[in-house]
Amino acid sequence: MSDPSVSVIVPSLDEAQNLEAVLPRIPAQYELIVVEGARFHRTTSLVQRLRPDAHVVEQTRYGKGNAMACGFAAASGDVLVMFDADGSADAAEIPRFVSAIADGAMFAKGTRSRGGGSDDITQLRRAGNLGLTLLTNILFGVRYSDLCYGFNALHRDLLPVLDLPDPHPVDGGPKWGDGFEIETLINVRVAVAGVPVREVPSHERRRLHGVSNLNAWRDGRRVLSTLLRERRRAGANLAASDPLRRADVPLAVRGQHPMP
Structure with missing residues (x-):
């Protein structure tokens, strides 16, 4: 892929103070999608002041996973970059992720290792x-080095394969994948699909202001539950001859995948 268009999706739950520093650092040539957390309605005016070219989307339920699904739905780029609002991600690293997709990967997975x-x-x-x-x-026969990291990028053609919770369901209730387990859900479904993956070295900074909504014990249990659920799901799909696991799809994340 030569010169792909890029959308940067920034989920923000009461991160106004951090956005002051984060948004101006994101290159202007990228489409910028800021997903406003439910109940926090001060983001729009702030984003309009900092980055008038950005699009602000209000998430439909709660949780980071739902915010990412809403951002993916609003984005138009060939490459979709997952970028945290707390200042821990370095915008100068975005071209590395874009380059990995342009070179043939479907998923560029950030790694702190x-x-x-x-x-x-x-x-x-x-x-x-x-x-x-x-x-x-x-469980999935891969060689990932860092499961729980949120700085990633993907080719938009991968979205149907990921089958993330619909951001606009009829009942509007919470869905599995709406929370911090979203990174695990994406990583595992990428592995099951067998698409090309490239790990991209990344340095995580300290959050600039405020306290993280992540809880190590609670969210660790949720990640573990996700792994077990997805392993059962993968087995059920394989038994049903899921086309995502058909024999002619190379398991690029196994054995000969392009990870360093």
């Missing part, structure tokens, strides 16, 4: 992430 790093992760979260990453590799 294998050349990356973190100024923010605690020892508890590091240990939990390592254990969950190893379990993912065992």
Whole structure:
């Protein structure tokens, strides 16, 4: 893919103070989608002041997963970049992710290992992430190095394969995948689909202001539940001859995948 169009999706739940620093750093040539968390309606005027070219979308339910699904639905780019609003992601790294997609990957997976790093992760979260990453590799036959990291990019053609919860369901109730487990859900469904994956080294900074909504124990359990649910789902789909697992689709994330 040569010179792909890029959309950067920024989910924001009461991150106004951080957006002041984050939004001006995102390159103007990228489409910018800011997803406003439910109940926080001060984002629109702030974004209009900081980046008049940006689009503000209000999420339809609660949770980061729902915010990302709403952002994906509103974006028009060939490459969709998942970018946190707390200042932990470095906008200067976005071209690395875009380049990975342009070079043939369907999913560019950020990693704080294998050349990356973190100024923010605690020892508890590091240990939990390592254990969950190893379990993912065992259950799904992949070689991921960092499961629980939110800085990623994907080709928009991958969206139907991911089958994320509809941001506009009839009943409007909470769905599995609406929370912090969204990164795990995407990583696992990418692995099951067998599309080309490239890990991109990334350095996570400390959040600029405020306190993270992430809870290591609660969200760790939710990630673990996601892995077990997705393993059962993958088995059921395979038994039903799911076309995403048909024999002519190379399992690019296994064995000979392009990860470093």
